[in-house]
Amino acid sequence: xxxxxxxxxxxxxxxxxxxxxxxxxxxxxxxxxxxxxxxxxxxxxxxxxxxxxxxxxxxxxxxxxxxxxxxxxxxxxxxxxxxxxxxxxxxxxxxxxxxxxxxxxxxxxx
Amino acid sequence: xxxxxxxxxxxxxxxxxxxxxxxxxxxxxxxxxxxxxxxxxxxxxxxxxxxxxxxxxxxxxxxxxxxxxxxxxxxxxxxxxxxxxxxxxxxxxxxxxxxxxxxxxxxxxxxxxxx
Numbered sequence: 257x258x259x260x261x262x263x264x265x266x267x268x269x270x271x272x273x274x275x276x277x278x279x280x281x282x283x284x285x286x287x288x289x290x291x292x293x294x295x296x297x298x299x300x301x302x303x304x305x306x307x308x309x310x311x312x313x314x315x316x317x318x319x320x321x322x323x324x325x326x327x328x329x330x331x332x333x334x335x336x337x338x339x340x341x342x343x344x345x346x347x348x349x350x351x352x353x354x355x356x357x358x359x360x361x362x363x364x365x366x
Numbered sequence: 367x368x369x370x371x372x373x374x375x376x377x378x379x380x381x382x383x384x385x386x387x388x389x390x391x392x393x394x395x396x397x398x399x400x401x402x403x404x405x406x407x408x409x410x411x412x413x414x415x416x417x418x419x420x421x422x423x424x425x426x427x428x429x430x431x432x433x434x435x436x437x438x439x440x441x442x443x444x445x446x447x448x449x450x451x452x453x454x455x456x457x458x459x460x461x462x463x464x465x466x467x468x469x470x471x472x473x474x475x476x477x478x479x480x481x
Binding site for chain 2: 258287289291296297298299300301304306312314344346348349350351353354355356357358359
C-alpha cells in the first residue's frame with residue numbers, strides 16, 4: 257500500500273524562525289513534490305524533485321528551499337518564516353500518471 | 367502553461383441524489399491526464415478517478431464517473447447515490463503525459479451531502 261508521511265500534522269512557529277517540514281515515502285518513487293494549499297487558491301506547487309539532490313522550482317518558490325539527500329525523504333525549508341507562510345503544506349510522490357499525497361501539515365506562523 | 371477552472375466553490379445535495387461537479391481546463395498539449403481528487407475533513411488527499419486524454423471512453427469507478435469532452439476541454443465528475451462520506455473538497459487536476467508529473471489544480475469545490 258502506498259504511504260507518504262509528513263513529520264507533523266500541526267506546527268506553530270514564530271516569525272523569523274527556520275522551519276523544516278519533512279516528508280517520507282516508502283515506495284521508491286523518483287519524483288516528490290511540495291504544495292501549499294490556501295482557501296480559494298487550491299494547491300500550488302512550491303518545489304519538486306525528480307531525483308536525489310535534484311530539484312526544480314514550482315510556481316511559488318519564493319521564501320522556500322528544499323533538500324533531498326535520500327530518495328525517500330524530501331524536506332521543505334522556510335529559511336525565515338513569515339506570517340504569509342501560514343498555510344497547509346502537502347507533500348506528494350508519484351509514479352507515471354499518478355500522485356500520492358501525505359496527510360498535510362498545518363503551519364501557523366505567529 | 368495549463369490552467370484548471372472549477373466554477374462552483376460550494377455545492378450541497380441530499381443524500382442518495384446525484385451531483386455533478388464541473389471542471390474546465392486550458393492546454394495546448396494533446397496528451398495528458400485529468401484527475402479528480404477528494405479531500406475529506408481529515409485532510410488526506412485521495413485519488414477518486416483518472417482519465418487519460420487519449421482514451422475516448424469515460425472513466426468510471428463505482429459511483430463516480432466522468433464526462434470528458436476533449437474538444438470542449440471539459441471534465442465533470444458525477445457522483446451517483448451520494449453518501450454522507452462523500453462530503454469533502456473535490457479538486458480537479460491536470461498532468462502532462464510527458465513531463466515531470468506535476469499537477470496543476472483547480473481551486474476546488476466544497477461538497478456537502480445533507481442527511
